[in-house]
Amino acid sequence: MVEVKKGISVNGFTEIILPGNFDITKNKVVLKGAYNLLSAMKNAGDMAC
Numbered sequence: 001m002v003e004v005k006k007g008i009s010v011n012g013f014t015e016i017i018l019p020g021n022f023d024i025t026k027n028k029v030v031l032k033g034a035y036n037l038l039s040a041m042k043n044a045g046d047m048a049c
Contacts, residue, residue, distance in 0.1 A: 001038075002027075 002022060007015025018024075030037055 002019060004019075005017040007017050009015070
């Protein structure tokens with residue numbers, strides 16, 4: 001997870017400002033299903049085998 005900052009909003013679109021050390025060529029960005037992914041990541045630590 002990476003904290004982003006909100007930029008300018010125009011016509012229903014909002015700019016996000018990524019941190020300076022974020023490499024878009026080496027990292028993936030979630031556009032849809034982020035809530036489900038976050039829930040799965042947080043619950044994965046609770047699972048006991």
